[in-house]
Amino acid sequence: MAVLANRDTRVICQGLTGRAATYHVGRMIAYGTRLVAGVTPGRGGQRHLDVPVFDTVAEAAAETGATASLVFVPPANAADAMIEAIDAGIELVVCVTERVPVMDMIRVRQKLAGSRTRLVGPNSQGVLVPGETQLGVMATINARRGPVGIASRSASLTSEVVAQTTAAGLGQSTTIGVGGDPVHGIGLAESVRLFLDDPATEGIILIGEIGGNDEEEAAALIKRLAPDKPIVALVVGRHAPAQQRMGHAGALVAGQAGSAEAKMEALREAGVLIAPRADLVGMTMRQALVG
Amino acid sequence: MNLHEFQAKELLAQFGVPIPRGRIAASPAEAASVARRLGFAQCVVKAQVNAGDRAANGGIRFASSVDEAGRMAAELIGSPLVTAQTGPAGKLVRWVYVEEAVAFKRELYVAVVVDRTAGALVLVTRDRDAGPDAGMTTRLELSEAGVRGDFEKAAAAFRLEPSLTSLLAKRMSQIAQAAVALDAMLVEISPLVLTHSGEFIALDAKMSADHNALFRHPDLIGLREVSEAEDGDPIALAADLHQINYMRLDGDIGLVVNGAGLALATLDLLHAAGGRPANFMDIRTTASTLDIAYAFELIAANPRVGAVLVNVHGGGMQRCDTIADGIGIAVRRRACPAPIVVRLAGNNAEFAASRFRSYGVPVIETADMWEAANTAVQLATRKAA
Numbered sequence: 001m002a003v004l005a006n007r008d009t010r011v012i013c014q015g016l017t018g019r020a021a022t023y024h025v026g027r028m029i030a031y032g033t034r035l036v037a038g039v040t041p042g043r044g045g046q047r048h049l050d051v052p053v054f055d056t057v058a059e060a061a062a063e064t065g066a067t068a069s070l071v072f073v074p075p076a077n078a079a080d081a082m083i084e085a086i087d088a089g090i091e092l093v094v095c096v097t098e099r100v101p102v103m104d105m106i107r108v109r110q111k112l113a114g115s116r117t118r119l120v121g122p123n124s125q126g127v128l129v130p131g132e133t134q135l136g137v138m139a140t141i142n143a144r145r146g147p148v149g150i151a152s153r154s155a156s157l158t159s160e161v162v163a164q165t166t167a168a169g170l171g172q173s174t175t176i177g178v179g180g181d182p183v184h185g186i187g188l189a190e191s192v193r194l195f196l197d198d199p200a201t202e203g204i205i206l207i208g209e210i211g212g213n214d215e216e217e218a219a220a221l222i223k224r225l226a227p228d229k230p231i232v233a234l235v236v237g238r239h240a241p242a243q244q245r246m247g248h249a250g251a252l253v254a255g256q257a258g259s260a261e262a263k264m265e266a267l268r269e270a271g272v273l274i275a276p277r278a279d280l281v282g283m284t285m286r287q288a289l290v291g
Numbered sequence: 292m293n294l295h296e297f298q299a300k301e302l303l304a305q306f307g308v309p310i311p312r313g314r315i316a317a318s319p320a321e322a323a324s325v326a327r328r329l330g331f332a333q334c335v336v337k338a339q340v341n342a343g344d345r346a347a348n349g350g351i352r353f354a355s356s357v358d359e360a361g362r363m364a365a366e367l368i369g370s371p372l373v374t375a376q377t378g379p380a381g382k383l384v385r386w387v388y389v390e391e392a393v394a395f396k397r398e399l400y401v402a403v404v405v406d407r408t409a410g411a412l413v414l415v416t417r418d419r420d421a422g423p424d425a426g427m428t429t430r431l432e433l434s435e436a437g438v439r440g441d442f443e444k445a446a447a448a449f450r451l452e453p454s455l456t457s458l459l460a461k462r463m464s465q466i467a468q469a470a471v472a473l474d475a476m477l478v479e480i481s482p483l484v485l486t487h488s489g490e491f492i493a494l495d496a497k498m499s500a501d502h503n504a505l506f507r508h509p510d511l512i513g514l515r516e517v518s519e520a521e522d523g524d525p526i527a528l529a530a531d532l533h534q535i536n537y538m539r540l541d542g543d544i545g546l547v548v549n550g551a552g553l554a555l556a557t558l559d560l561l562h563a564a565g566g567r568p569a570n571f572m573d574i575r576t577t578a579s580t581l582d583i584a585y586a587f588e589l590i591a592a593n594p595r596v597g598a599v600l601v602n603v604h605g606g607g608m609q610r611c612d613t614i615a616d617g618i619g620i621a622v623r624r625r626a627c628p629a630p631i632v633v634r635l636a637g638n639n640a641e642f643a644a645s646r647f648r649s650y651g652v653p654v655i656e657t658a659d660m661w662e663a664a665n666t667a668v669q670l671a672t673r674k675a676a
Contacts, residue, residue: 101504109410137607139638154552159604159637183410213408236555239562278556279660
């Protein structure tokens with residue numbers, strides 16, 4: 001068991017024929033991901049990486065029964081690609097594209113509301129179910145199947161914490177990169193909800209950083225649910241260089257500039273264990289799970 | 292990317308938002324000439340720095356003659372302006388905006404901003420005389436035509452006569468349309484004033500555009516040259532072109548890190564170990580070996596650096612050996628006088644260690660981040676002693 005995807009998930013890739021996508025999706029196939037089609041407008045009818053290429057997501061989904069899409073489309077067209085996948089009823093959309101304009105993501109969020117789609121990203125390393133499937137660009141060498149669910153705003157720290165939890169003898173059920181952008185798909189709170197419902201996940205690690213409101217939202221949810229599964233959090237950026245402030249609107253809209261301290265305090269108050277240092281996340285979880 | 296007041300106003304005017312007549316001036320003589328040419332009886336001389344709270348800190352001056360406009364400009368241009376938003380060193384004033392003085396009977400606050408939590412654009416309005424908590428937030432919807440929202444209701448909250456309410460709603464809508472069309476993360480009009488003749492005029496404007504959307508705004512890229520060349524650190528701006536997020540700090544340990552999250556974690560670890568970073572560095576996944584070499588040379592050239600800490604976790608898109616090669620090239624081009632402590636993990640960590648040997652770069656290898664941070668702190672302390 002895992003969350004969001006598993007070895008049977010039928011995956012398409014939007015932008016499959018691009019150079020970076022070809023490289024990374026090739027790695028995904030080697031890892032075990034069940035890639036069933038690619039989508040590149042104008043390239044319908046061709047084959048690439050040994051799967052058929054379609055002009056549209058709707059055709060690809062209808063022909064192959066795919067339920068997940070990896071969006072590997074350049075920033076200018078990424079939002080349109082996500083919207084196309086949402087319109088086609090794809091259940092899981094993972095967007096790895098970096099530098100998608102915020103206004104485009106607001107458009108995508110409007111489309112997501114009331115749809116059946118869960119979006120991960122953009123600017124996400126993706127979703128990894130160790131030993132089963134990989135939808136993303138993460139390194140997999142240190143990942144092992146195990147009981148820890150990881151949700152993270154940082155790709156580099158996810159790699160780090162995956163290695164730590166494996167070294168601690170634990171392993172991971174699923175890792176979710178919620179992405180580093182201000183407006184994104186599922187956040188830390190929804191990831192917590194998914195992991196709490198997953199029998200294979202015994203403990204949850206949240207990796208947060210300064211800015212935004214993701215950690216506070218997760219803290220509020222955890223406080224309300226008071227779950228039995230141990231939750232460990234790492235929040236980085238306590239010593240980040242001061243950001244230049246511009247105007248007053250940030251202070252008038254909630255959650256624009258959460259400090260690391262405020263986030264840690266909110267999580268601690270909700271019963272989350274705060275990792276004392278970035279190198280001790282795996283050990284903190286080990287102590288909570290194994291003692 | 293923050294725009295100057297005069298840039299933001301000119302952009303807003305294109306969407307129909309009224310602004311006072313004014314011109315930019317780079318010298319006292321130019322300022323006086325603007326006041327004379329535009330025939331201002333009374334004018335306002337405004338320091339152009341990207342920071343708020345200018346009025347309370349002497350950055351906005353009233354002049355009642357052409358000569359006085361020149362004198363005010365002379366006092367502002369070439370000096371730093373310090374406000375709560377500039378930091379203690381302030382920001383150097385290079386230009387002033389000379390604008391006609393506008394009499395008004397009421398001051399409003401209108402902003403359009405991205406609400407990260409809601410994942411939406413919101414309109415924030417409030418009476419400037421009311422407290423800072425008295426703001427009203429209206430959620431906006433993007434549409435084919437631009438943006439929709441209940442501007443009438445937001446305007447009605449100010450309890451104006453009906454014709455003024457409609458006009459205010461129209462102005463709010465124009466401000467929101469501008470935000471969407473320009474990919475602005477923030478448009479703040481503080482104040483939007485109601486004049487005695489019954490018009491709403493933007494007396495000030497702050498605008499912050501989305502870096503990631505500049506590809507569809509060639510006009511804004513031009514403004515960026517003006518706005519950031521003077522505001523940003525030239526070293527950081529050059530590093531940005533090399534796919535490196537770099538910021539100078541005042542400590543003595545140079546940092547080489549990939550990924551923003553790991554970079555923030557490294558700052559925290561270094562502080563916990565009692566050290567102080569000489570810089571912030573996040574090598575983006577798009578950085579090539581030569582980009583990394585460029586960034587490493589920035590550190591090697593910094594005389595304050597007593598030790599370099601390389602903390603790399605090779606991921607799927609940026610592997611350890613790419614970074615080792617970059618450092619190798621940099622050290623061949625320019626010797627690094629400080630010891631280099633490395634912590635390599637993840638993709639191609641062992642291969643990267645062999646790359647350091649191939650380049651003949653002496654590095655101190657450590658097993659984990661905490662050991663690496665402590666080793667760097669010890670070496671930097673020893674060097675300083």
